[in-house]
Amino acid sequence: MTSPIARARIFIDGEAGTTGLGIRERLTSLPVELLSIDPAARKDPSARRAMMAQADLVVLCLPDAASREAAAMADEMGSTRPRLLDASTAFRVASDWVYGFAEMTPGQADLIATAPNVSNPGCYPTGAIALLRPLIEAGVMDTDHAVSINAVSGYSGGGRTMIEAHEHHGGPAFELYGLGLEHKHVPEIELHARLSRRPLFVPSVGHFRQGMIVSIPLHLADLRGTVRAGDLLDTLRRRYDGSPTVSVAPADAALVAETLAGQDTMELRVHGNDEHRQAVLTARLDNLGKGASGAALQNIRLMLGL
Numbered sequence: 001m002t003s004p005i006a007r008a009r010i011f012i013d014g015e016a017g018t019t020g021l022g023i024r025e026r027l028t029s030l031p032v033e034l035l036s037i038d039p040a041a042r043k044d045p046s047a048r049r050a051m052m053a054q055a056d057l058v059v060l061c062l063p064d065a066a067s068r069e070a071a072a073m074a075d076e077m078g079s080t081r082p083r084l085l086d087a088s089t090a091f092r093v094a095s096d097w098v099y100g101f102a103e104m105t106p107g108q109a110d111l112i113a114t115a116p117n118v119s120n121p122g123c124y125p126t127g128a129i130a131l132l133r134p135l136i137e138a139g140v141m142d143t144d145h146a147v148s149i150n151a152v153s154g155y156s157g158g159g160r161t162m163i164e165a166h167e168h169h170g171g172p173a174f175e176l177y178g179l180g181l182e183h184k185h186v187p188e189i190e191l192h193a194r195l196s197r198r199p200l201f202v203p204s205v206g207h208f209r210q211g212m213i214v215s216i217p218l219h220l221a222d223l224r225g226t227v228r229a230g231d232l233l234d235t236l237r238r239r240y241d242g243s244p245t246v247s248v249a250p251a252d253a254a255l256v257a258e259t260l261a262g263q264d265t266m267e268l269r270v271h272g273n274d275e276h277r278q279a280v281l282t283a284r285l286d287n288l289g290k291g292a293s294g295a296a297l298q299n300i301r302l303m304l305g306l
């Protein structure tokens, strides 16, 4: 862990957006100084650059293109460059950025603590990678396993535009999307879960504000060796033993997506039937909590040694 910076200064670029607001609220629990931009100048590059120049850490809560622009601005500052934590998809598979999923694998939290650039994970990848990577690292699942990932998110996952659509114009009760099979989270899941074969990913959104379930059906006969559902459970338990944020919970007959709304934790489960040699892995989280702002707070604490 790095030595704590005395009252570090943090600038959230995109502070008024969904993720930015969630981070701002959570920062009140930390001994840091929040630098806020004049709302009228929030998209003015010179005003943003001036805020960045005063900050120890800049948290980017922007669309991808604006994040790339902000990272380029930071690079122009040379030795006075602030450290960056990016909430967008822009740098999640970039080799010179550290992936900000502290529990993903042993040693990841230490990498985050010292990195100049950290990318906050996507909401869906947080659940998918948490379930898949321990199985691949334990050799239970082959890297080229034919993985299918189904997921449902609350509408806040679509940012301000989708929130307004659902809250003011009555969005659909349930909608499958990403059916072109090009969702922006697939490369991130493939890389960080350590898959060598592109997974199928079918996301959906429901008419509820916050919450998410990611589920991965498995035929146990397609895994390595003679694997039972209990072996999958043991593998996940070993990986997340003692984690305050990721827990491995008992299987349940049904799961409600909204249960963890407002919380920054994630629950993993293995729902197995050894007679039929089948299992469904699930991750339940709040897309705005462990899926976004809660993970960002975890990364901020690690980066500042708090």
Ligand SMILES: NC(=O)C1=CN([C@@H]2O[C@H](COP(=O)(O)OP(=O)(O)OC[C@H]3O[C@@H](n4cnc5c(N)ncnc54)[C@H](OP(=O)(O)O)[C@@H]3O)[C@@H](O)[C@H]2O)C=CC1
Pocket: 013, 014, 015, 016, 017, 018, 019, 020, 042, 043, 044, 061, 062, 063, 064, 066, 087, 088, 089, 121, 122, 123, 156, 157, 158, 159, 160, 161, 287, 288, 291, 292
């Ligand atoms: N919502 C979610 O569940 C998650 C979102 N994310 C990621 O976080 C990022 C932000 O998403 P989210 O908070 O949902 O989006 P929002 O649309 O709610 O917020 C984006 C914010 O960025 C501002 N903004 C847009 N362009 C610029 C610019 N060029 N310069 C400065 N500010 C700008 C917007 O201002 P204005 O509204 O005035 O245009 C708005 O305040 C995205 O990259 C998203 O992928 C990550 C994890 C989960």
Ligand SMILES: CC(=O)N[C@@H](CCC(=O)OP(=O)(O)O)C(=O)O
Pocket: 087, 088, 089, 121, 122, 123, 124, 153, 154, 155, 156, 157, 158, 159, 162, 185, 203, 204, 205, 291
């Ligand atoms: C419901 C919905 O639209 N969800 C968004 C994902 C949420 C999000 O913005 O994801 P990031 O974590 O990558 O930023 C989507 O599918 O694009």
